[in-house]
Amino acid sequence: xxxxxxxxxxxxxxxxxxxxxxLAFNLFFTPHFxxxxxxxxxxxxxxxxxxxxxSPIMLLAIGMTLVIATKGIDISVGSxxxxxxxxxxxxxxxxxxxxxxxxxxxxxxxAVLVCTVAxxxxxxLVSRIGMQPIIATLILFVAGRGIAMVTTNAMVVWLYAKxxxxxxxxxxxxxxxxxxxxxxxxxxxxxxxRRTALGLFIExxxxxxxxxxxxxxxxxxxxxxxxxxxxxxxxxxGLIVCSNVMSADGNNAGVGYELDAILAVVLGGTSLNGGKFxxxxxxxxxxxxxxxxxxxxxxxxxxxxxQVVKAVVVYIISLLQSxxxxxxxxxxxxxxxxxx
Amino acid sequence: xxxxxxxxxxxxxxxxxxxxKALSDVDFRLFRGEVHALxxxxxxGKSTLVKVxxxxxxxxxxxxxxxxxxxxxxxxxxxxxxxxxxxxxEVNLCLNLSVSENIFIGxxxxxxxxxxxxxxxxxxxxxxxxxxxxxxxxGSLSNYSxxxxxxxxxxxVLDSSAKVLILxxxxxxxxxxxxxxxxxxxxKLRDEGLAILFITHFLDQTYQxxxxxxxxxxxSFVGEYKxxxxxxxxxxxxxxxxxxxxFSYSNKGGEPAGVxxxxxxxxxxxxxxxxGLRGSVAPFDIDLYEGDVLGLAGLLGSGRTxxxxxxxxxxxxxQGEIRIxxxxxxxxxxxxxxxxxxxxxxxxxxNEGIFSELSIKENIILALQARxxxxxxLPSKKRSEIADEFIRSLGxxxxxxxxxxxxxxxxxxxxxxxxxxxxxxxKILILxxxxRGIDVGAKLEIMEQxxxxxxxxxxxxxxxxxxEEVIRCSSKIAVLKDKVKVAELRGDDMTESRxxxxxxxxx
Numbered sequence: 001x002x003x004x005x006x007x008x009x010x011x012x013x014x015x016x017x018x019x020x021x022x023l024a025f026n027l028f029f030t031p032h033f034x035x036x037x038x039x040x041x042x043x044x045x046x047x048x049x050x051x052x053x054x055s056p057i058m059l060l061a062i063g064m065t066l067v068i069a070t071k072g073i074d075i076s077v078g079s080x081x082x083x084x085x086x087x088x089x090x091x092x093x094x095x096x097x098x099x100x101x102x103x104x105x106x107x108x109x110x111a112v113l114v115c116t117v118a119x120x121x122x123x124x125l126v127s128r129i130g131m132q133p134i135i136a137t138l139i140l141f142v143a144g145r146g147i148a149m150v151t152t153n154a155m156v157v158w159l160y161a162k163x164x165x166x167x168x169x170x171x172x173x174x175x176x177x178x179x180x181x182x183x184x185x186x187x188x189x190x191x192x193x194r195r196t197a198l199g200l201f202i203e204x205x206x207x208x209x210x211x212x213x214x215x216x217x218x219x220x221x222x223x224x225x226x227x228x229x230x231x232x233x234x235x236x237x238g239l240i241v242c243s244n245v246m247s248a249d250g251n252n253a254g255v256g257y258e259l260d261a262i263l264a265v266v267l268g269g270t271s272l273n274g275g276k277f278x279x280x281x282x283x284x285x286x287x288x289x290x291x292x293x294x295x296x297x298x299x300x301x302x303x304x305x306x307q308v309v310k311a312v313v314v315y316i317i318s319l320l321q322s323x324x325x326x327x328x329x330x331x332x333x334x335x336x337x338x339x340x
Numbered sequence: 341x342x343x344x345x346x347x348x349x350x351x352x353x354x355x356x357x358x359x360x361k362a363l364s365d366v367d368f369r370l371f372r373g374e375v376h377a378l379x380x381x382x383x384x385g386k387s388t389l390v391k392v393x394x395x396x397x398x399x400x401x402x403x404x405x406x407x408x409x410x411x412x413x414x415x416x417x418x419x420x421x422x423x424x425x426x427x428x429x430e431v432n433l434c435l436n437l438s439v440s441e442n443i444f445i446g447x448x449x450x451x452x453x454x455x456x457x458x459x460x461x462x463x464x465x466x467x468x469x470x471x472x473x474x475x476x477x478x479g480s481l482s483n484y485s486x487x488x489x490x491x492x493x494x495x496x497v498l499d500s501s502a503k504v505l506i507l508x509x510x511x512x513x514x515x516x517x518x519x520x521x522x523x524x525x526x527x528k529l530r531d532e533g534l535a536i537l538f539i540t541h542f543l544d545q546t547y548q549x550x551x552x553x554x555x556x557x558x559x560s561f562v563g564e565y566k567x568x569x570x571x572x573x574x575x576x577x578x579x580x581x582x583x584x585x586x587f588s589y590s591n592k593g594g595e596p597a598g599v600x601x602x603x604x605x606x607x608x609x610x611x612x613x614x615x616g617l618r619g620s621v622a623p624f625d626i627d628l629y630e631g632d633v634l635g636l637a638g639l640l641g642s643g644r645t646x647x648x649x650x651x652x653x654x655x656x657x658x659q660g661e662i663r664i665x666x667x668x669x670x671x672x673x674x675x676x677x678x679x680x681x682x683x684x685x686x687x688x689x690x691n692e693g694i695f696s697e698l699s700i701k702e703n704i705i706l707a708l709q710a711r712x713x714x715x716x717x718l719p720s721k722k723r724s725e726i727a728d729e730f731i732r733s734l735g736x737x738x739x740x741x742x743x744x745x746x747x748x749x750x751x752x753x754x755x756x757x758x759x760x761x762x763x764x765x766x767k768i769l770i771l772x773x774x775x776r777g778i779d780v781g782a783k784l785e786i787m788e789q790x791x792x793x794x795x796x797x798x799x800x801x802x803x804x805x806x807x808e809e810v811i812r813c814s815s816k817i818a819v820l821k822d823k824v825k826v827a828e829l830r831g832d833d834m835t836e837s838r839x840x841x842x843x844x845x846x847x
Contacts (some may be wrong), residue, residue, distance in 0.1 A: 195717065196714050196715050197710075197712075197713075197715075197716075197717045197718075198714050200698075200702055200709065201709075203695075203697075203702075204702075204706060207695045207696070207697050208695050210692050211686075211691070211692050211693050211695060213673075213674055213675075214654070214693070215707045215710055215760065216674055216707050217706070218710075
């Protein structure tokens with residue numbers, strides 16, 4: 001059973017098993033779930049939808065993973081995404097002919113920059129003032145919606161500049177454009193955390209902040225950085241949210257995203273206690289959540305109990321990921337090898 | 341001591357972990373009304389045996405009897421329910437709760453469905469009185485010293501109807517008076533009929549308190565002895581399996597200390613003038629040369645650790661100056677201290693030193709990497725080389741550098757911390773209680789390393805509660821009393837009696 005132990009010892013194993021089970025369920029019970037058609041020159045189907053609709057959560061989960069690895073949490077990302085949407089919508093805006101008020105690229109950069117500054121603010125509160133992360137980011141969780149409303153003058157702002165739609169609705173080589181953004185950001189983050197010492201420092205700070213400081217690591221700056229990065233990710237996610245509907249609604253854009261992002265990270269195998277983190281796992285976690293949502297819709301679950309079904313499945317997946325639970329189940333069946 | 345049937349009997353206990361056979365066919369007996377010392381080096385299997393007894397681990401094979409009946413506790417709680425209680429080395433208390441809450445946590449007296457605070461506080465006072473302690477039981481536990489916290493941990497398990505009390509290294513952070521106080525309590529409990537299993541690294545304490553000794557070595561049972569029939573040297577030989585000659589603790593005429601006794605006549609590495617911080621430690625001077633080992637001797641709370649914290653920038657001095665290699669140095673944080681060539685191993689391995697979920701390799705290269713910065717990441721091959729080199733040279737016992745550091749024994753964790761700082765090639769190394777809570781063999785190895793380092797020109801500041809160790813390692817000794825450096829001893833003045841006299845007279 002050595003191969004089994006080696007396999008189950010891999011960090012990605014259990015998140016992937018959960019995703020595979022969900023997909024297998026669909027294979028048998030949801031007709032045409034895996035069907036992919038080509039419509040208007042791009043791929044179309046449930047699987048593509050999952051990738052496309054899941055991209056904002058995947059982006060948020062990348063930033064959230066690093067925050068959680070430092071034993072922190074960022075519950076402001078949904079609101080920050082709304083700020084991003086608000087800023088970019090106000091800047092581009094435009095008339096019905098689709099001529100943007102300000103250049104699209106500059107507007108995007110500015111919106112993401114504003115969100116990065118918002119993340120820096122969170123990081124300052126946590127690292128310099130020593131506020132507890134959930135409280136520090138709660139401030140922006142609440143205030144962020146207000147800021148978004150102020151930027152859009154408390155209205156739903158519409159965009160008419162066609163090129164901006166590419167971000168959330170466009171396709172490149174048949175695949176959603178937003179998916180490429182996820183892949184690029186993921187690869188960059190993987191590179192920066194694993195090819196430099198940043199990942200090691202983040203884990204060290206998350207496991208034992210005092211020991212990290214005593215080992216000469218500038219723990220405060222590491223913490224500042226991960227919150228700023230989380231804000232950056234939220235900014236990009238906000239662009240997608242805005243581009244999806246070509247409008248910005250400070251009240252409703254990205255509501256509840258922070259919880260999905262946190263859930264994605266946890267489902268992906270990164271502990272809320274901080275320390276070792278798994279970026280790919282978080283992506284898989286986000287895919288699990290999105291697959292679940294699509295499944296529930298495809299199955300025509302009445303909307304009033306959809307959330308309950310979702311909660312039950314998440315609960316089961318969490319149990320599946322707990323090594324303690326698995327070993328007690330394995331013991332129940334007298335197969336102790338599984339326990340590893 | 342009763343000669344009737346033992347209250348606890350463990351027979352042919354076996355336990356393996358991946359890659360390590362922790363216990364092989366170990367027998368152990370514990371009688372009512374005795375203090376039984378479990379002795380052995382780090383990795384001898386003491387902790388594992390205790391954890392089997394208390395239900396933390398399950399044995400692979402072997403039987404355990406309590407009062408003649410087979411038991412198989414599957415958790416510490418289950419063990420507690422049948423009367424087997426443990427106070428662990430690293431005390432697990434809630435510092436932000438009150439004393440009485442800590443004692444009664446999980447078994448609070450209830451009245452009308454609510455916690456009966458009055459009864460709880462009164463009972464807490466009574467339990468503590470049994471330990472000759474009078475505390476404000478409603479006060480937060482964090483107000484009290486580690487010694488008192490230790491007593492509270494004992495009080496917690498005393499309260500329930502305990503038959504067996506296991507004390508894992510209870511004295512490692514206590515000063516002499518506190519140890520005596522604890523021993524009085526232990527004797528009292530023994531006379532009341534409790535069976536007490538005592539695990540310690542202090543030989544003298546073993547002889548002071550125990551009636552019987554069981555020795556383990558490398559996971560095997562060596563023997564069970566009556567304490568008064570086993571000479572100290574024989575105990576040590578049996579524990580270590582080494583010849584006695586390797587073990588002389590003497591400083592006089594010994595080669596090792598001779599080297600560090602200023603023979604190197606090197607350059608000044610650290611000059612400290614009137615460095616101090618109000619409320620922490622009174623202004624003090626230090627002059628260190630290459631190859632110097634400065635011992636800081638003093639009782640618990642005398643200001644030893646405070647000096648280390650000032651020098652390493654954890655606390656910032658409000659007066660005085662530091663010169664490193666003749667140049668003025670501003671040390672405002674551990675990072676700046678590291679950059680100036682200072683390394684520091686904290687006395688609190690668990691909270692301030694080891695990253696238990698990181699690998700041994702990562703633990704070792706961390707400070708070096710922090711010094712190089714985020715972007716100049718050491719290549720993977722280089723990281724392994726550095727880790728393997730220190731694992732070999734310091735004798736860290738592990739199957740692989742990729743294992744989690746948290747799995748190592750205390751002595752090996754200490755070596756990992758030492759390796760972390762040696763990897764940065766420091767000029768000055770501050771070691772705060774590097775030998776605390778580790779066994780005799782590992783202690784000797786650590787001290788040997790210190791002397792080796794001083795031979796290579798490193799300046800070391802060595803802090804230990806064991807005057808014997810300080811004398812053995814140091815080229816000079818700063819004696820501290822009540823947060824003041826009262827004297828500096830050199831050469832023939834470096835004796836235990838002189839240190840104690842200096843502390844007593846304060847000059």
